[in-house]
Amino acid sequence: MGASLLHYRPWRGQFHRAAWTVWPIARVSLWMIFRRKIFWGLYALALLIFFMFFFGQYLLAWAESQTTEQSVNIGLVHTEPTRLIQLLREVMRLNGSGYTYRNFFWYQGYMVMIVLALAGSILVGNDFQFGSLPFYLSKPLGRWHYLLGKCLAVAVFVNLMTTLPAIVLFVQYGFLDSWTYFVDSSRLLAGILGYGLVLTVCLSLMLVATATWLRRTVPMIMTWTTLFFFFRLLAHALVDGFRYDPRWRLIDLWNNTYLVGSYLLGMGIDTIRLAEPPVYQAALVLGALSSICLIYLSLRIRAVEIVR
């Protein structure tokens, strides 16, 4: 070890402001996740859903160019072009409308929940569990910068799996359809971004809050599963099975984001199911939950000093 300070330069420059530390915090968190194979496995599964939509749209465009044919071959399957078009357009809703993107978000939700449940303890929990916080908090940043950095990391995940692929689908459909699609459907693009924003804000706050509370992976998965799968089943049983008030469906958080997202995409809730709570109620539930998480985090970061 060179005890001499010959090569250790005094720093005379200016540091960036504390707000600049948000991205380095997120970057470290993302690095921790990206180097795990299980994440890439789950992301590959999520991409399968995306590719189903991506190639479905491509198939639709191709089938529409084959309408003069009696039958077309897709691998070993022989079918009439009109039936294929009907299947893709009306059943799978691959028609570049709000339905397409809404369905995409809905299906991606399963993978998003699994990935976030696994990522929570790595992203945030470990800092609290193993006491790494002093390294962060002794640096020129505030507690809110730390939380913002973690939320940003979650936001990157959520958008990598939902908003970004949805935008790719939007662009692809525009290329397959016509340039006017981009202009005529600009509302859809805004809806996609809005849906992504709702997911980003709600999920990042919920994940950071639950991860600071539970810290470990297994309790995180159990809680996340309860929130997003068990409550969905329960809501379904109560409303559709026992004919309870549709507002019981508000306990299904993913459905709430779905309702708000549908509204943002310009879709009415009458197109979803017969018994759905009003959109504003779903938005209220999400807003209240996000506020609770924010308050919890605010209290938590004041007490973070005694957490090891």
Place this chain on the structure above:
Amino acid sequence: MPDLLEPADSRSRNRTLEQTANGQAVRAPQAPRVQREAPSTPATPLPEPLLLLDHVSKWYGPVIGVNQVTLELRAGITGLVGPNGAGKTTLMRLATGQLRPDIGTVRLRGLDSWDARAKCHVGYSPDLDSFYEEMSGWQFVESMARLCGYSRREAQDRTEETLRLVGMTEQAGRRLRGYSKGMRQRIKVAQALVHDPDVLILDEPLSGIDPIGRQEFLALFHNLAERGKCLLISSHELEELEKLTEHVAVMTQGRIAAVGTLAQIRELLDHHPLSILIASDQPRNLAGALLAMEDVVGVDLGTRDTLVVRARNPRRFFQNLAGLVLEENYEVRHLETLDESAHAILGYLLGGR
């Protein structure tokens, strides 16, 4: 061993002893770097303290972590010693802006330590070994440099320099998981130094370091202090701390029990007379003469030709002893203070803990 025939510290003149109501806490004879300006001090103003804790208290619910602590630190090395639970780590976290005091203020170069800008001036090496185990040492230090507000390029350069400084250049590419305790200490010190802070707060930096590494760290700390940095080092390795600095702050039960050099603190422990072992060819005669001195509170004759004197006011005692030996022509073959070590002083201050 310090030369006990010389005054303990010429700077200790005109310094006062302060005691709390319970009489336990000893306010140190103040060294220049840890001193409140007294009205009678000379005109030369002291530089602005790099770290100032002003009547700071911190509670954890009903438990008080730090109680009315006042401490001013300037360039140099200060050891922070005390038993477990004394409040050392809380004090360090207050000083690094990780905690906000309930009462009082903590200032780093004049800025509130809670302010992010103040944290640019402080580096902290915690005693915890909790890293991101999958990162390499280089990645960890570089990440910490980015958190300090460096651009990517500058962060990389600073990382290289700091890793070289702590002797971790060759091992920097290895994952933290595979590091020994000593390597982890070096990496922790590196991340604390990466932004060239004025105040360096190190919690048990010598723990787990091999003897050669300790010497290197001690040299590094000395060099940093010479560069004008303020180092506050907590350690249970009192022998190593004594090699590093004479200047210590002793904490117990959330309070600063004493601040100053070991000799100064020892001198103030009036209720614990200094024990001095003397070997002489006339121990009985010498014991009789010593008992006549006003500062001597007791003499124990030991085996063979030794005796142990317990004396208050060591400086005056040693001056008188020198006169006595010269006048009466006693032969003194060996002279040793038995309880002037950091261990002994700490033991007295902490009530035998």
